[in-house]
Amino acid sequence: MDFELIAKSFPALMTGAGMTLLLTIISAPLGLALALPLAIARLSKRSWLRRPAHAFIYVFRGTPLLIQLYLVYFGLGQFHDTLKAWGIWWFFRDELYCALFVLVLNTGAYSAEIFRGAIAGVPAGHIEAALAAGMSWFTRLRRIILPSAFRIAWPAYTNEVVFLMQATSLVSLLTVTELFRSAKIIAVRTFDIYSMYITVGLIYLVISYGIILAFGMVEKHLMRHTRQPGGKKSLHQRAFAVLTR
Amino acid sequence: MKKLILSAIAAMMVLGAGSAMAEKMKVRMGTEGAYPPFNFIDKNGKLQGFDIDIGNAICKAANFECTWVTQDWDGIIPGLIAEKYDTIIASMSITDERKKKVDFSNKYYTTPARFVTSAKNAKMKFSKDALKGKTIGVQSSTIHENFVRDNFGKIAKIKSYDKQEQANLDLKAGRVDFVLADAVALDDGFLKTPAGKGFVFVGPNYTDKKWFGDGAGIAIRKGEDKLRKALNAAIDKIRADGTYARINAKYFDFDVYGD
Numbered sequence: 092m093d094f095e096l097i098a099k100s101f102p103a104l105m106t107g108a109g110m111t112l113l114l115t116i117i118s119a120p121l122g123l124a125l126a127l128p129l130a131i132a133r134l135s136k137r138s139w140l141r142r143p144a145h146a147f148i149y150v151f152r153g154t155p156l157l158i159q160l161y162l163v164y165f166g167l168g169q170f171h172d173t174l175k176a177w178g179i180w181w182f183f184r185d186e187l188y189c190a191l192f193v194l195v196l197n198t199g200a201y202s203a204e205i206f207r208g209a210i211a212g213v214p215a216g217h218i219e220a221a222l223a224a225g226m227s228w229f230t231r232l233r234r235i236i237l238p239s240a241f242r243i244a245w246p247a248y249t250n251e252v253v254f255l256m257q258a259t260s261l262v263s264l265l266t267v268t269e270l271f272r273s274a275k276i277i278a279v280r281t282f283d284i285y286s287m288y289i290t291v292g293l294i295y296l297v298i299s300y301g302i303i304l305a306f307g308m309v310e311k312h313l314m315r316h317t318r319q320p321g322g323k324k325s326l327h328q329r330a331f332a333v334l335t336r
Numbered sequence: 337m338k339k340l341i342l343s344a345i346a347a348m349m350v351l352g353a354g355s356a357m358a359e360k361m362k363v364r365m366g367t368e369g370a371y372p373p374f375n376f377i378d379k380n381g382k383l384q385g386f387d388i389d390i391g392n393a394i395c396k397a398a399n400f401e402c403t404w405v406t407q408d409w410d411g412i413i414p415g416l417i418a419e420k421y422d423t424i425i426a427s428m429s430i431t432d433e434r435k436k437k438v439d440f441s442n443k444y445y446t447t448p449a450r451f452v453t454s455a456k457n458a459k460m461k462f463s464k465d466a467l468k469g470k471t472i473g474v475q476s477s478t479i480h481e482n483f484v485r486d487n488f489g490k491i492a493k494i495k496s497y498d499k500q501e502q503a504n505l506d507l508k509a510g511r512v513d514f515v516l517a518d519a520v521a522l523d524d525g526f527l528k529t530p531a532g533k534g535f536v537f538v539g540p541n542y543t544d545k546k547w548f549g550d551g552a553g554i555a556i557r558k559g560e561d562k563l564r565k566a567l568n569a570a571i572d573k574i575r576a577d578g579t580y581a582r583i584n585a586k587y588f589d590f591d592v593y594g595d
Contacts, residue, residue, distance in 0.1 A: 165502060168509040184511055186495070266473075266495035266506075276485065276496070279477040 093286045100277045100287070107273030108294050114259040114269060115302075118194035119252050125199030130206035131232070144203070151200030157261055159197060164189040164265045190262040198255045205251060209244035210236060242313050249306040253299050260295075270294060360401035363563070365391050366421035369406040373524065373587050374427040377406070386592070389583045390444055390574070391425040394554075397579070398570035413437055416557060423567070424555035431549065438555040441567040446551030446594030448541030449480050450519040452527065455534050457513060462539040467492045473503035473512035483547040484516050500525065507535065514538075519590060543594040551594060 132144035151159070167174060167183045174180040182188050213236050221235045263272035270291055278287035367375045367387055375385040383404055395402035405421040416424050416438060430440045451462075451472075460466055468491045474481045476496040484494055495512055497503040504526045507515045515522070519541065526532040542548065556563050574580045575593070584592055 165505060168505060168511065171509040184509075186511070264498055266497060268496075272496065275476070276481070280482055 092289070093281075093283050096277075096281055096283055097286055097290050100274075100290075103273050103277065104270065104290065104294060107268060107270040108298065110267065110269040110273075111256065111259050111271075111295075112298065114190065114194060114262060114267075115252070115256040115298075118191055118198055119255060121191075121195045122198035122202055122255070123248075125195060126202035126206055127237075129199060129203035130210055133203060133207045134210055148200045148203050151197050152204065156193070156197055156258055157264070159193045160190065160261060160265055163193050186265045186267050190259075190265050190267050194255065194259065194262070197258070198251060201251050201254075202248060205244050205247045206240055209240040209247075212243050213239040238313075245306070245310050245313055249303060249310070252306065253302050256298055256302060257295065360399055361566075363395065363400040363402050363423060364405050364421035365395070365402050366405050366407050366412060366416060366424045367391070367426040368409050368412060370409070371427055373520070375425075386445075386583065386587045387425050387427055389586065390580070391423075393574045393579045393583060394425075394444075394567060394570040397573040397577075398566045400566075413555065416555060419557075422556065422560075422563065427552045428555055429549055430551060430553040434555070437558075439558050439560065439564055440550075440553035440555055441564055442571055443551030443553050443594075444571050445592040446543045446548065447518050447520045447592055448543045448590070448594055449483060449516055449548065450522065450537050450541060450590075451514045451516050451539045452507065452522050452532075452535050453514045453538050454507075455536050458536045458538045464488070464491070467514065469493075470513040471495060471511070473497060473506055473515045475500045475503060475517060478517075479547050479549070480517050483542065483544070486547070504531065516542075520588065520592070523588070537590070541590065541594065 129144050129148065132140040133148065135141045135144075163183070164186060167189075171180055171184070174183055182192075217235050217239060218231065221231045226234065259269055260271040263269055263275070268276075274287045274291040278284045281287070367383065369375050369377045369383055371385075371387075373385055375383065375387040378384045383406065388404070391404075392402065394400075405415075407415045407420065409426075412424055412426060412428075413434070415421060424438075425444075427445075428434070428440075430443060434440075464487075467488055471493045472484055472488060473495045474484045474497070476498055481494075481496055488494070492514075495503070495506070497506070500517055500521060503512065503515045503517070504522075506512045508531060515526075519537070522537070527535060527537070543551075554567050556567070580593065
């Protein structure tokens with residue numbers, strides 16, 4: 092391990108890590124905003140809503156992220172004249188926009204499946220009670236279904252965001268200088284591949300840990316109704332916690 | 337014992353005199369034959385290319401009697417050491433790693449790195465300042481990437497591509513303003529293809545040793561100083577008498593010798 096090299100390249104690596112974080116922080120909420128309507132559409136009784144949502148999710152989960160990135164960036168680059176005529180080239184010309192576009196669609200599709208499962212897992216009794224209270228569809232969704240679904244989905248969604256953060260390393264192939272690319276630039280020059288990638292691996296670990304910690308705090312907040320003033324959970328509550336997962 | 341040594345010395349003298357008296361030194365030239373336009377086998381099965389023409393010119397200048405031997409790239413240095421041929425003239429870059437195994441003549445060419453841009457961009461005067469705020473595409477993990485990042489990293493945006501073709505495609509799509517790579521690779525792989533229409537070389541030839549090394553040389557077995565000196569003298573001779581320039585013009589529209 093060449094600690095002098097690591098120290099020297101640290102500022103460049105931090106700039107790269109900043110780009111990795113930026114990609115994650117922008118695409119995760121946008122992906123979630125896409126996932127919720129997709130999940131609801133996927134569960135709809137109306138086939139004109141359900142089918143397109145299903146197709147979208149199927150395509151983005153069924154193809155490698157790398158191919159999606161290449162198709163949007165290099166593939167659309169081939170049709171730059173057409174896109175220019177349509178007035179959307181300014182968006183697809185930029186590697187960062189292309190990267191975010193694909194990441195949002197991809198994480199949107201995966202998250203939609205997580206939330207579909209969670210919504211389907213909301214206890215039927217809760218929905219019946221809401222119906223008996225005369226709640227409208229939207230109120231039911233807002234007050235009963237989504238809060239329950241978030242509690243159920245949260246641990247799996249935490250995983251999805253960690254995966255999303257790691258998947259941003261593929262974006263380096265669209266010439267985005269994120270953490271992996273900034274390490275590679277230094278590694279191939281110094282031939283000290285080991286030191287550089289160990290360091291980068293550790294930085295990814297720290298970011299992952301940060302995400303898990305932050306999402307754990309949200310989870311604690313979501314599950315606050317299961318906490319007892321005394322601290323220790325009763326047998327009943329522990330069982331409930333397991334069941335609602 | 338003394339007699340034996342004396343007769344051995346006498347025999348060596350006779351042999352030495354014999355080879356000096358012979359009209360021409362026989363040299364077997366080894367090459368690869370799979371690296372156009374430098375060395376390749378044409379559709380008639382004949383060995384062709386810049387390396388071959390230079391090799392023949394060197395033979396003529398040094399008064400060698402030359403024959404050509406082809407050998408795959410992977411085995412080309414072992415073949416030299418095993419005396420299957422006496423030289424390698426196959427666009428082999430002079431590197432420290434190879435110098436551990438073989439000796440090299442002086443370089444006989446250095447393909448420069450050059451910028452390519454659209455004909456429209458090329459209209460402005462090229463200078464370092466002209467690159468300010470522009471986007472430069474370059475292949476990742478190459479000497480060219482190192483060169484561009486060190487020299488233009490502070491003033492221009494650098495985009496690193498996995499493959500040279502991707503950088504060329506993005507130049508065509510207008511995502512990058514300039515591409516920098518090996519001039520021959522750009523010329524044959526892009527400018528001379530239909531995709532390269534409307535694009536041109538701009539700016540100087542970059543050959544700085546710090547980034548681009550020592551160029552391509554003729555490899556010989558270690559310790560054959562006589563051959564090495566003869567090759568170097570022949571390279572100087574064809575450089576001076578215009579033979580080199582004539583061969584250069586046959587293949588390239590820029591000076592491949594470098595500076």
